[in-house]
Amino acid sequence: MPNEQEEVFLSGNEAVAWGAWAAGISFASAYPGTPSTEILETLGTFKDLEAQWAVNEKVAYEAAFGASLAGRRALTACKHVGLNVAMDPLMTTAYSGVNGGLVVVVADDPGMHSSQNEQDTRRVAPYAKVPLLEPSSPSEAYSFIQQAFDISEEFDVPVMLRLTTRISHTKESFRTSSNREPARRELRKDPRKYVMIPAHARPRHTDLEKRLSALRALSERTSLNRMELNDRKIGFITSGVSALYAKEVYPDASFLTLGMTFPFPVDLARAFAREVETLYVIEELEPFLEEKLRQESISVTGKKPSWVCGELSPAAVRDIVEGRDRPPSAGRARRPLLCPGCPHRPAFYSLKKSGVYVTGDIGCYTLGALEPLAALHTQTCMGASIPFFEGAGKMQDGQKVVAVIGDSTFIHTGVSGLISAAYNGAKGVVIIMDNSITAMTGGQQNPATGVTLQGKETKRLSLEKLCAAAGADQVDVIDPFDIDGFRRLLELRLGQDSLSVIITRSPCKMIDRSRGPAAAIDPEKCRKCRQCLLLDCPAIIEGDDGGISVNSSLCVGCGLCRKVCKFGAISPAGGE
Amino acid sequence: MGTERKTVNVLFYGIGGQGVLTAAEVCALAAMLDGYHVKKSEVKGMAQRGGSVESYVRFGSRVYSPLPLPGESDVIVCLHEEEYARMKDQLKPQGVDLFPYLAEAAEAVGDKKLFLNTYMLGVLSSFLDIKESSWLEALARKFKKEREQNRMFFLKGRAKRTGHDI
Numbered sequence A: 001m002p003n004e005q006e007e008v009f010l011s012g013n014e015a016v017a018w019g020a021w022a023a024g025i026s027f028a029s030a031y032p033g034t035p036s037t038e039i040l041e042t043l044g045t046f047k048d049l050e051a052q053w054a055v056n057e058k059v060a061y062e063a064a065f066g067a068s069l070a071g072r073r074a075l076t077a078c079k080h081v082g083l084n085v086a087m088d089p090l091m092t093t094a095y096s097g098v099n100g101g102l103v104v105v106v107a108d109d110p111g112m113h114s115s116q117n118e119q120d121t122r123r124v125a126p127y128a129k130v131p132l133l134e135p136s137s138p139s140e141a142y143s144f145i146q147q148a149f150d151i152s153e154e155f156d157v158p159v160m161l162r163l164t165t166r167i168s169h170t171k172e173s174f175r176t177s178s179n180r181e182p183a184r185r186e187l188r189k190d191p192r193k194y195v196m197i198p199a200h201a202r203p204r205h206t207d208l209e210k211r212l213s214a215l216r217a218l219s220e221r222t223s224l225n226r227m228e229l230n231d232r233k234i235g236f237i238t239s240g241v242s243a244l245y246a247k248e249v250y251p252d253a254s255f256l257t258l259g260m261t262f263p264f265p266v267d268l269a270r271a272f273a274r275e276v277e278t279l280y281v282i283e284e285l286e287p288f289l290e291e292k293l294r295q296e297s298i299s300v301t302g303k304k305p306s307w308v309c310g311e312l313s314p315a316a317v318r319d320i321v322e323g324r325d326r327p328p329s330a331g332r333a334r335r336p337l338l339c340p341g342c343p344h345r346p347a348f349y350s351l352k353k354s355g356v357y358v359t360g361d362i363g364c365y366t367l368g369a370l371e372p373l374a375a376l377h378t379q380t381c382m383g384a385s386i387p388f389f390e391g392a393g394k395m396q397d398g399q400k401v402v403a404v405i406g407d408s409t410f411i412h413t414g415v416s417g418l419i420s421a422a423y424n425g426a427k428g429v430v431i432i433m434d435n436s437i438t439a440m441t442g443g444q445q446n447p448a449t450g451v452t453l454q455g456k457e458t459k460r461l462s463l464e465k466l467c468a469a470a471g472a473d474q475v476d477v478i479d480p481f482d483i484d485g486f487r488r489l490l491e492l493r494l495g496q497d498s499l500s501v502i503i504t505r506s507p508c509k510m511i512d513r514s515r516g517p518a519a520a521i522d523p524e525k526c527r528k529c530r531q532c533l534l535l536d537c538p539a540i541i542e543g544d545d546g547g548i549s550v551n552s553s554l555c556v557g558c559g560l561c562r563k564v565c566k567f568g569a570i571s572p573a574g575g576e
Numbered sequence B: 001m002g003t004e005r006k007t008v009n010v011l012f013y014g015i016g017g018q019g020v021l022t023a024a025e026v027c028a029l030a031a032m033l034d035g036y037h038v039k040k041s042e043v044k045g046m047a048q049r050g051g052s053v054e055s056y057v058r059f060g061s062r063v064y065s066p067l068p069l070p071g072e073s074d075v076i077v078c079l080h081e082e083e084y085a086r087m088k089d090q091l092k093p094q095g096v097d098l099f100p101y102l103a104e105a106a107e108a109v110g111d112k113k114l115f116l117n118t119y120m121l122g123v124l125s126s127f128l129d130i131k132e133s134s135w136l137e138a139l140a141r142k143f144k145k146e147r148e149q150n151r152m153f154f155l156k157g158r159a160k161r162t163g164h165d166i
C-alpha cells in the first residue's frame, strides 16, 4: 500500500486505481475490456474496498451508482464501446445527480489495437451533459481522478475521466500523495432527485443546465487547464496524450493544455488565442476541440480529415503542423492467432466442415473469422450474435444459421438475446463456446467460474440451467475436441425443428496449462494434403519446400491435428 | 534532481516470451531509482503468442511523450535476430546498436534462454549513465526467482563494455 510521497512506476490504469483509492473510494465495478481492464484488477488488490466484475457495463454503472446513493465514492470503468452499453443509466443519472462522488472512467482505443471501432467518447460528454476530464499521462491520471471525485460531489454530477490506450498502457515514474479516509455521506431518500418520472425529471433537467454553467465557470479557472506562454509564434490547444506529443516536437512553443474539455473554457481559449500568432489544435480522432473553437469564432488551424482515423505520435503532430495528410499505414502484419491447444479451434474446424452461416460475437473466438478457419461470418458488438442469428435465421432461404458466443459474452448480453429468440419462436442452434474464463482480456473471472475479482469463492452460474430457463428446447454439453461427436450432435440438432443450445466446454489454454506429448509428423506418410494446416495451429509449420512439421516447443499436444490427418501421418512425439 | 539531464531513448524488441517487456521494465526501474523521470510505452493488443514485441523506455530530467520521434533511439536492444531488420531504422546515426552482442549473449547463457534478457541488460547498462547499484536494485525488485543467476548474467554482460557513453 502506498504511503506518503512514495515514488512509484505505474501505468495509466494502475494510476487511476491508486488515485481512486487515495480519493477514498469504497466501491468499484466494471466488465473487463482492453484497454481498461487493469483499472479494476488493480483496485481488486486493495482489500479495504469492494471491487467487482459485473456481468456488463450497464450493470457495473448501476451498481456503482447504487454505492453513490449510499453516500460512498464509487467508480466504474469501461472501454469506449462498453460505455455504449451503459449509456442508458448515464444519461438519466446526469439529471438525478449523485450522492457520494461517482466517476466513470472510459478508455478509448485510437488505432484500434484491440477494438471493433475507434469512436471518440469525448463526444458523449456534451450529449450526456457530464463534465469531462482528460489526463495526458499516468501521473495526471493519478491526480485528475482525485479531482474528479471532488467535482462530482461539489457539482452533484457523475464525472467522466477519459483515457486512451497510450495512457492506459504507458508507465511513468512519479510521486504519490497520501491517501484519505473513505468518504461517507448518508444514504438519502429523496424521490424528487432519484425517481426520474417526468414530473421530477423536468425540474432536474433545468437544474442540470444550471450545474453545467457553474461547471463552465470552473473550467475557466481550474488548474486542470494550463496555459504556458513561451514563444508566441506558435500556440497549441490540445488535450490528452496529444499534448505531450506536441510538447516533444515543439518544446519552445506556447501551450493551452486542456485537462477539462467539457464544459469548454471559452474565455480561456480566447485569451490564449490573443497571445499567439498561429494557433493549432492538436487532438486524436474527432475534431472535438476544433469544432468548439470554430463555433466560438476563434480561428485555428486544425488537421486534415485523414487524421480523424487512427492514433497520433510525435511524428504525426509534426506532419499535422506542416499541413500534410496522414501517410498510408505500413501495416505491420503479424496477425493474432488462437493459442496452440485452444478449444475454439476444433469447434470452428467442425463448423467450417458443416458449411453453416455463423453469426459471431466479441472474444478470442472472433479470431475464428480469419483464414484459413474462416468459420465466423459476423462480429459487431457484445451480445449481437443471438439476435443476428434470430433475424437472419428467420429470413434466410435454405442456408442454415448458427450463433456462436463465449461464456462471458453470453452472460454479458447474450442471455437476453436467447430469451428473446425463444420467446419469439426462433429455431436452430446456438453454440456457447465455454472456455470457463473471460479469455480475450487476459483471463478474468465471471459468474460461470464461481470466483470473484477479489478471489473469493462464490455462487456459480449454471449455463445449462440458465439456457433451459430462457427457453431452449435442448441443452447439450460436449467437449469440442470430440470432433466426430460434435459434428453428429450438430447435424442432429440442425435437423430438428427446435431451439437448441450446444455448450462446447473445454478450458482456455491460459488456465489449463497441461501439456501432452508434442505431435510429430512422419514425412514418409505425409502426403502434403495440407488438411492439418486448415487448423491454423501456430505449432504446425509449412516449410519453404512444402514439407509440414510441428514446432515441438509451441505444441501442447492437444491431439487435434492427429484427428484430422486422413493418412495417419501424425503421432505424439516418441511414437505410440 | 539538480542539473538538467537530457532524455535518453532505449528501444527493446524481439518476440513474445523472450522477456522483452521485462527487460524494458528493469531498465525503466533502474532509471527511476537513479533519480530520472521515466516513461515506458507498450501496447497490449490481442493475444499474440510468439508475435513481435517492442517497448520504448525514455528517461531524463523531464520526459514528455511516451513515444520518441522515429529514428531517434539512442540505443536499440534487439533480442531476436529475425526481428532485427524490422526496427533498426529507429536508431540515431550516432546511436548504439547492441545487435553485435546478441550472438555472444546467446552463447554465454547457453540453453538457459531465460537469462538472455538479463545478459543484454548488462551490456546495455555499461553504456548508460545509471549507477550499478540502481541496476542491481531494479533487478532484485523485478526478479523474485533466480535472483542470483540473473545478477550473475547481468554482471557478465556488463563486463563486456566496449564503446562510448550515450
Ligand code: SF4
Binding pocket: A521, A525, A526, A527, A528, A529, A530, A531, A532, A533, A548, A564, A565, A566, A567, A568, A569, A570
Ligand atoms: S493432414 Fe496429414 S498428410 Fe495432410 S499435410 Fe497434414 S500431416 Fe501431411
Ligand code: SF4
Binding pocket: A340, A341, A518, A519, A535, A537, A538, A539, A540, A550, A554, A555, A556, A557, A558, A559, A560, A561, A562
Ligand atoms: S497437437 Fe497438433 S493441433 Fe494440438 S497443439 Fe500440437 S500441433 Fe497444434
